[in-house]
Amino acid sequence: MITSHAPVHCPADLAEALALRAAHPEAMPLAGGTDVMVFVESGTLSPPAFLNLWGLAELRGVQADGDGLRLGALCTYTELEADARVQATAPALVEAARTVGAKQIQNRGTLAGNVANASPAGDSLPVLLALDAEVEVASVRGTRRIPMDALYTGYRKLALAPDELITAICLPARHPADVQYYRKVGTRLAQAISKVMLGGRLRIEGGVVTEARVAFGSVAAFPVRARTVEAALVGRPVDAAAADLVGADIKPIDDIRSTATYRLEVARRILQGWLAAVAAEGASSSR
Numbered sequence: 001m002i003t004s005h006a007p008v009h010c011p012a013d014l015a016e017a018l019a020l021r022a023a024h025p026e027a028m029p030l031a032g033g034t035d036v037m038v039f040v041e042s043g044t045l046s047p048p049a050f051l052n053l054w055g056l057a058e059l060r061g062v063q064a065d066g067d068g069l070r071l072g073a074l075c076t077y078t079e080l081e082a083d084a085r086v087q088a089t090a091p092a093l094v095e096a097a098r099t100v101g102a103k104q105i106q107n108r109g110t111l112a113g114n115v116a117n118a119s120p121a122g123d124s125l126p127v128l129l130a131l132d133a134e135v136e137v138a139s140v141r142g143t144r145r146i147p148m149d150a151l152y153t154g155y156r157k158l159a160l161a162p163d164e165l166i167t168a169i170c171l172p173a174r175h176p177a178d179v180q181y182y183r184k185v186g187t188r189l190a191q192a193i194s195k196v197m198l199g200g201r202l203r204i205e206g207g208v209v210t211e212a213r214v215a216f217g218s219v220a221a222f223p224v225r226a227r228t229v230e231a232a233l234v235g236r237p238v239d240a241a242a243a244d245l246v247g248a249d250i251k252p253i254d255d256i257r258s259t260a261t262y263r264l265e266v267a268r269r270i271l272q273g274w275l276a277a278v279a280a281e282g283a284s285s286s287r
């Protein structure tokens, strides 16, 4: 229930939603409402109007997208966890979905809501970076895709025009030589806001890393790729020592949830642990 007295626009379809978005850019999009309602209830947000997306069939469901997947903006975490195609293409995203809130939030919270909310602690964001996801956005002017890597331009700032809505998150096909990883560190296992998250993907061909993605959340104003670490990993067998370079890529801050020193050390250790496990797995499977 919305406890503000702001009007709520309820479009019947995507075309109407985009027309309303163009005519009323001040109206805040509302998907599952699990972020918006917290802000409204706490008084930190009082938008003059809402644009309710929840009824839009065009934003629902998982579809094939070439060899990859198109995850509708309104896909909930529960839907992602249950979908066999998502499990096969993006096991790390399924892992991340399982760590979000509790079941009630997973049933109602959406992937695009997490992306658009743009919290540095948004749990899906490092994985989407690691998977080279693209964010599909639409307006009355047309549709375009923004690489996840180019989506955030500052703290809670997205490269979206005021008349655009997120319509889907697109994932490339999973390469058979890819291994994926997700790890969330919080104060407890459920209902915890992350202190550090790691999303990772390594492509290992002929015993050598040919592509590396290492992305962290909660360590900067928005989720970031650790490009120094990535560069050090490519062109050789998996080497856990690359984790020691993480300080060149992330400069965490102290805040109410954690300290910069803790975050940097935890980021290094969880990365080192993952890389060491992948290296050990490779050594045992090549025996």
Ligand SMILES: Cc1cc2nc3c(=O)[nH]c(=O)nc-3n(C[C@H](O)[C@H](O)[C@H](O)COP(=O)(O)OP(=O)(O)OC[C@H]3O[C@@H](n4cnc5c(N)ncnc54)[C@H](O)[C@@H]3O)c2cc1C
Binding pocket: 028, 029, 030, 031, 032, 033, 034, 035, 036, 037, 038, 053, 073, 099, 100, 101, 102, 105, 108, 109, 110, 111, 112, 113, 114, 115, 116, 117, 121, 122, 123, 124, 164, 165, 166, 167, 191, 192, 193
């Ligand atoms: C108790 C609780 C626990 C939580 N735990 C976690 C957690 O563990 N990890 C985590 O990452 N998050 C957590 N959250 C936050 C929240 O549930 C997620 O971020 C969720 O994915 C938001 O999705 P939503 O559909 O509810 O978004 P909404 O609240 O509807 O919207 C969020 C933002 O996105 C915008 N938006 C939504 N859809 C679109 C769209 N299609 N196009 C453009 N803009 C759009 C809205 O305008 C708003 O700014 C928690 C929240 C609560 C209340």
